[in-house]
Amino acid sequence: MKKSIYNLYTENGDGRKIIYNSFTGKQVRFEKEMEKEYENVLTDNFHQIRKEHLEVLMASGILVDVEEFHELNNFYNGIVFNQDFLEITVLPTDACNFRCIYCYQTGPYHKMELDTANGLLMFLEKNCMKYKRILLGWFGGEPLLQKDMVIYVTERVKNMCKKNGIAFVSRMSTNGYELDLDTAKSLIKNSLLFYQITIDGTKETHNIQRPHIANGDSYEKIIYNLKEIKNNIRSSQLSIACRINVSERNYRVLDSFLDEFKEQFGDDTRFKVVVEPVHDWGGENIEKNKDLVIDDRLCEIVKRFCELAAKKEVHVLMPMDFGRGNLLCEASRKNSLVFNFNGDLLKCTSAIYTGGIAQDINRIGHIDKQGNCHINENWEKQWLKREDDELMDRYGCRNCIGYPLCGGSSCVLATNIIKADVCENKQRIADYIEGIVVYNDLTGKYLEIA
Amino acid sequence: MNILETLEECFAENGIVINNMDEELELDSIQYISLVVTIEQKFEMEYPEELLGEKAILTFNKFYEDVKRINEIGVNQ
Numbered sequence: 001m002k003k004s005i006y007n008l009y010t011e012n013g014d015g016r017k018i019i020y021n022s023f024t025g026k027q028v029r030f031e032k033e034m035e036k037e038y039e040n041v042l043t044d045n046f047h048q049i050r051k052e053h054l055e056v057l058m059a060s061g062i063l064v065d066v067e068e069f070h071e072l073n074n075f076y077n078g079i080v081f082n083q084d085f086l087e088i089t090v091l092p093t094d095a096c097n098f099r100c101i102y103c104y105q106t107g108p109y110h111k112m113e114l115d116t117a118n119g120l121l122m123f124l125e126k127n128c129m130k131y132k133r134i135l136l137g138w139f140g141g142e143p144l145l146q147k148d149m150v151i152y153v154t155e156r157v158k159n160m161c162k163k164n165g166i167a168f169v170s171r172m173s174t175n176g177y178e179l180d181l182d183t184a185k186s187l188i189k190n191s192l193l194f195y196q197i198t199i200d201g202t203k204e205t206h207n208i209q210r211p212h213i214a215n216g217d218s219y220e221k222i223i224y225n226l227k228e229i230k231n232n233i234r235s236s237q238l239s240i241a242c243r244i245n246v247s248e249r250n251y252r253v254l255d256s257f258l259d260e261f262k263e264q265f266g267d268d269t270r271f272k273v274v275v276e277p278v279h280d281w282g283g284e285n286i287e288k289n290k291d292l293v294i295d296d297r298l299c300e301i302v303k304r305f306c307e308l309a310a311k312k313e314v315h316v317l318m319p320m321d322f323g324r325g326n327l328l329c330e331a332s333r334k335n336s337l338v339f340n341f342n343g344d345l346l347k348c349t350s351a352i353y354t355g356g357i358a359q360d361i362n363r364i365g366h367i368d369k370q371g372n373c374h375i376n377e378n379w380e381k382q383w384l385k386r387e388d389d390e391l392m393d394r395y396g397c398r399n400c401i402g403y404p405l406c407g408g409s410s411c412v413l414a415t416n417i418i419k420a421d422v423c424e425n426k427q428r429i430a431d432y433i434e435g436i437v438v439y440n441d442l443t444g445k446y447l448e449i450a
Numbered sequence: 451m452n453i454l455e456t457l458e459e460c461f462a463e464n465g466i467v468i469n470n471m472d473e474e475l476e477l478d479s480i481q482y483i484s485l486v487v488t489i490e491q492k493f494e495m496e497y498p499e500e501l502l503g504e505k506a507i508l509t510f511n512k513f514y515e516d517v518k519r520i521n522e523i524g525v526n527q
């Protein structure tokens with residue numbers, strides 16, 4: 001028996017000791033009179049630990065008798081090279097009806113033509129039976145500027161899957177402005193069930209950070225759309241993640257944002273909040289608004305957000321909520337592709353605008369208008385490289401608390417393509433874990449050693 | 451079509467093979483969501499949250515009993 005290498009040792013605001021395990025996502029809290037047991041774990045004094053406590057510690061993965069790294073590595077190889085699963089993220093346009101002050105996209109804008117979309121559908125007609133599950137993503141620009149195309153393609157793919165006995169789900173990142181009730185009904189009927197919609201705080205701060213091109217009050221319209229969906233659509237599997245991009249300018253309204261969210265959506269568990277600090281995502285806009293970027297304060301932001309959300313009983317969605325594999329970058333998986341508005345097949349949505357060699361390697365192929373797929377295997381391989389000891393050693397993945405969640409591939413653009421010196425996600429994941437520990441502690445999601 | 455046949459159709463549309471009606475189903479998240487959505491759409495109902503909690507053991511029979519019960523008591527009426 002030994003301690004898991006994926007334990008975080010910490011304590012809560014009352015000084016109670018806590019151990020969180022990122023392999024199982026379980027948390028154990030030691031009551032004050034049981035601190036000795038905590039010490040026994042730290043000092044490997046396992047024979048001194050009471051039997052009933054040992055059971056809790058084993059069940060939560062804090063003490064283990066397996067080689068966790070190898071177990072995880074096999075698991076991740078299985079995901080990366082999984083042949084049953086196809087994920088295609090479609091970018092039907094790079095245009096947008098918002099002018100967010102931190103956005104990396106500035107134009108000129110393009111949109112997908114119908115024959116390009118039909119090329120994708122023909123490709124799927126010819127190949128879908130190879131898969132058992134298909135996940136269709138929509139991203140942009142703002143995908144709902146191409147609403148008819150999104151509905152058309154999603155419906156066709158859903159029917160194809162139904163006919164061939166393939167499980168199918170679709171998801172979308174949208175600003176929510178065009179997600180009126182009729183549109184939502186058409187999409188949800190076709191299994192487009194997961195939405196990420198950004199609401200940057202209160203009406204005042206949202207409208208400053210995320211202005212619509214013509215309507216000075218996009219906030220009202222988005223909230224109206226979401227309330228209509230909440231009140232009129234019955235689907236237990238619908239999931240709406242409302243994301244707040246926290247900047248220096250809206251940090252002060254976190255409290256009010258959560259109060260408003262609770263009042264409007266708090267009684268519906270399908271609606272959750274997601275926190276993300278504004279980051280330098282590239283492009284000209286952020287250059288002019290550098291003061292927005294506060295991701296060096298991620299830990300403080302996430303902890304405060306989680307504390308407020310827990311006290312207000314607001315449902316939070318954290319990056320690690322779906323457990324193992326959830327932080328594995330999509331681009332690292334063989335059957336995960338991005339289909340651009342012009343028919344190009346890409347690996348990473350963020351490498352579209354980087355310029356240089358990364359942008360070239362990102363375009364691993366294309367699908368032509370007859371539905372034939374052409375892939376440059378040499379370039380594809382670079383995104384899929386795994387079990388590379390040099391890479392794992394460079395970033396210290398083996399003992400990283402994030403490894404159970406990302407499998408050493410939290411961002412293959414940074415590690416495999418750009419070959420960055422350090423992994424920026426290491427600290428990021430640790431910061432989110434600190435937040436989730438606070439949230440679990442305040443909402444009673446822990447096992448107790450008492 | 452009766453409940454049993456409609457439910458079998460839901461499983462088939464998602465490529466989920468039923469070997470034994472009481473055997474625990476090994477579904478990943480996409481299969482699980484896709485199956486529940488298919489059931490909800492075909493039976494025009496919404497699955498109550500408490501029936502699909504983390505601890506629920508998923509078998510064909512569980513879905514069958516749930517759908518029968520929801521239809522009988524009209525949870526969503």
Ligand code: SF4
Nearest residue numbers: 397400402403408423
């Ligand atoms: S160092 Fe980075 S890539 Fe490696 S396990 Fe940690 S978070 Fe993942």
Ligand code: SF4
Nearest residue numbers: 329348350411412413
């Ligand atoms: S490679 Fe990095 S930037 Fe690209 S999709 Fe993956 S995590 Fe995102």
